[in-house]
Amino acid sequence: MKSSAFIYKGILWSIGVFCISFVISCNDEPEEGTPVDEVVTLSFPNYFPEFTYESIPLTQNKIALGKKLFYEGKLSRNNAISCGFCHIQEFAFTHHGHSISHGIDNRMGIRNAPALQNLAFLSRFMWDGVIHELDQQPISPITAHEEMDSNFPQIIQKLNEVEEYQDLFRSAYGDSEINAERILNALGQFMATIISDQSKYDQYLQGQIVLTDSENNGRQIFEQKCSTCHTGALQTDESFRNTGLYFNSELADAGRYRVTLDSADFMKFRVPSLRNIALTSPYMHDGRFLSLEAVLNFYSDGVEDNPRLDPLLRNGEIVGIPLSNQEKQDLISFLNTLTDDNFITDPEYSEF
Ligand code: HEC
Numbered sequence: 499m500k501s502s503a504f505i506y507k508g509i510l511w512s513i514g515v516f517c518i519s520f521v522i523s524c525n526d527e528p529e530e531g532t533p534v535d536e537v538v539t540l541s542f543p544n545y546f547p548e549f550t551y552e553s554i555p556l557t558q559n560k561i562a563l564g565k566k567l568f569y570e571g572k573l574s575r576n577n578a579i580s581c582g583f584c585h586i587q588e589f590a591f592t593h594h595g596h597s598i599s600h601g602i603d604n605r606m607g608i609r610n611a612p613a614l615q616n617l618a619f620l621s622r623f624m625w626d627g628v629i630h631e632l633d634q635q636p637i638s639p640i641t642a643h644e645e646m647d648s649n650f651p652q653i654i655q656k657l658n659e660v661e662e663y664q665d666l667f668r669s670a671y672g673d674s675e676i677n678a679e680r681i682l683n684a685l686g687q688f689m690a691t692i693i694s695d696q697s698k699y700d701q702y703l704q705g706q707i708v709l710t711d712s713e714n715n716g717r718q719i720f721e722q723k724c725s726t727c728h729t730g731a732l733q734t735d736e737s738f739r740n741t742g743l744y745f746n747s748e749l750a751d752a753g754r755y756r757v758t759l760d761s762a763d764f765m766k767f768r769v770p771s772l773r774n775i776a777l778t779s780p781y782m783h784d785g786r787f788l789s790l791e792a793v794l795n796f797y798s799d800g801v802e803d804n805p806r807l808d809p810l811l812r813n814g815e816i817v818g819i820p821l822s823n824q825e826k827q828d829l830i831s832f833l834n835t836l837t838d839d840n841f842i843t844d845p846e847y848s849e850f
Pocket residue numbers: 568573579580581582583584585599600601602607609610611612613614617622623624625626635636639640644645646685689
């Protein structure tokens with residue numbers, strides 16, 4: 499986490515050359531005996547989208563509690579499945595090697611676990627955008643039958659039996675009460691700090707390095723052929739698109755349609771960020787492609803025409819995005835520049 503801690507009054511916006519610091523804090527003086535906590539400032543590049551996370555101020559003790567909860571098996575019915583079980587830091591917090599996530603008792607879900615990164619800049623979560631607030635997101639995995647299969651009364655009882663948690667909740671929230679709202683807020687605060695902004699591409703954007711010829715060609719092709727959907731610094735406009743992937747009737751996942759029940763949304767999925775994409779195989783909402791080559795072959799030759807196909811993927815008679823082999827190679831060189839090695843080893847996000 500690239501954050502510095504301050505005790506601060508009022509609201510301050512400071513804009514640096516490449517960093518925007520964002521600090522908001524409580525105005526009340528702490529009561530005597532209240533454990534010490536500090537407001538945390540997140541730094542991120544000025545080319546990032548707007549900071550959307552709302553449950554501020556972020557504080558050191560809430561984030562620390564959230565991190566402990568993120569790696570806590572007791573959030574699941576059998577005490578074995580933590581958030582970190584499916585969201586593994588080394589793979590940009592995805593469930594590497596699993597096309598669709600396996601949860602409790604090896605039950606299978608229907609979707610591929612997305613990377614957890616730069617979530618404080620998004621306003622729609624999940625492949626179908628069903629969730630709008632980061633603090634609300636954990637309710638879904640905690641209660642899902644095939645993920646953690648638990649509930650808040652059960653979790654609260656288990657955490658209350660651990661003295662360390664009473665202390666952690668006291669230092670984060672002023673008293674030792676453990677409740678659902680606090681659990682969710684702490685998880686949300688921790689996830690808001692998970693920022694990936696130190697890739698080779700960032701160094702390029704900040705004028706610190708030049709890209710190789712292949713990377714630079716790939717960047718130009720990406721800007722011409724991909725960035726209408728994979729827009730901006732996080733490569734997503736957060737819209738929902740039908741990309742002409744065939745409907746997998748076994749999983750029966752119709753994407754955004756599941757949320758809106760509007761047939762126009764059949765097989766539309768949220769445009770994902772492509773940061774750290776080289777680390778997060780397999781790809782797509784159901785992990786159907788094992789490599790980036792396979793994804794690009796899909797865009798050039800595998801897109802299925804259908805009435806809801808995104809107009810950007812149809813040009814007259816041509817369906818999909820024409821790409822030569824050289825263009826594919828260059829695109830992959832470019833996509834590799836989105837890998838952030840510091841992010842996947844940063845101890846601020848690690849279990850130990
Ligand atoms: C069994 C595996 C599994 C577990 C355990 C799990 N997740 Fe996930 N997570 C997923 C999958 C699969 C998705 C995609 C779900 C969807 O799109 O419907 C996901 C999506 C998310 C997202 C949305 C990311 C985005 O870009 O929209 C967040 C945030 C998240 N999980 C956080 C958590 C937290 C916090 C926990 C623990 C309380 C947790 N997950 C536990 C598999 C898991």
